[in-house]
Amino acid sequence: MTIAEGWVELVQDRIEVPRSARLRLTENGLTVVPVTFAHRTTQRRIENQIEQRLPGWVATSEFSVVPPREGYKPEPDATAIPVDLVQTDRSDISEELLPFVVEVVSPESRNRDYNTKPSHYALRGIPAYLIVDVLSARWTLLTRPEDGEYQHEESGVFGDQIAIPVADQTLTLDSSEFVRI
Template sequence: MTIAEGWVELVQDRIEVPRSARLRLTENGLTLVPVTQAHTTTARRIQNQIEAGLPGWAAVGEFSLVPPREGYKPEPDAAALPLDQVHPGESEINEALLPFVVEVVSPESKNRDYNTKPSHYALRGIPVYLIVDVLSATWTLLTQPEDGTYQCTQSGPFGKEIAIPVADQTLTLDSSQFMRI
């Protein structure tokens, strides 16, 4: 970890941020990001479907992926973790444990969710990255990471089911439950 990376983590830990916003490290520095009801509701509904549709797994959100890479620890909106790997006192999850991550697009995060995060998640070897765009009522499923790029892409409108491979199971998300801005 460089001095700058340590400084960013120190600042993020000490700044008090309202519950209606998140502090994010972006290419432009630390950014205060508002959180919309569509974002919060959709992330919660995804987590509820994970809990209902994946026996033996827990839905997780509000966590950082470790190890940091280039000073960056992504914070996916939702993912699943095997029940025996859930540690209630921790706020970081090792990337190797996650079969997929979900980002819910906000007006401020759209460019990062579509253009920056795919390479971050693919380089980390996360098998599946789901982008849920509450702005356009569409979803994009990226799979088969190779050399920092996902090789397969599927997209659809809200209302269609999304099949996500998870270990020896398939999680089916009902995107008609997602909220649109």
């Protein structure tokens, strides 16, 4: 870890941010981002569907993906991990445990969610990356990471069923439950 990486973590740990906002490290520095009703409600509904439709797995959010790469630890909006691998004393999850990650797009995060994060997640070997765009009521599922890029892309509109491969199962999300801004 470089001095800059250590400094960022120290600052993030010590700054108090209201519950209605998130502190994000972007290429522009540390940014306080408001969390909209559409974002949080959609995130919660995704987590609920994971819990209901993926036996033996638990939904999680509010975590960092480790190890840091290029000084960056992404914080996806949702994922699932096997129940028997949950570490209740941790707020980070190893990239090796993640079968997929979900990002719910906010006005502030749109560029990162579509243009920066796909390569970050593909480089980590995360098998699937779902972008849920509450601004346009569309979704994009990227799969098959290879050499830092996802090789397959599917997309659709809210109302579609989204099939995400998870280990030896398929998680089917009902996007009609998602909320548009």
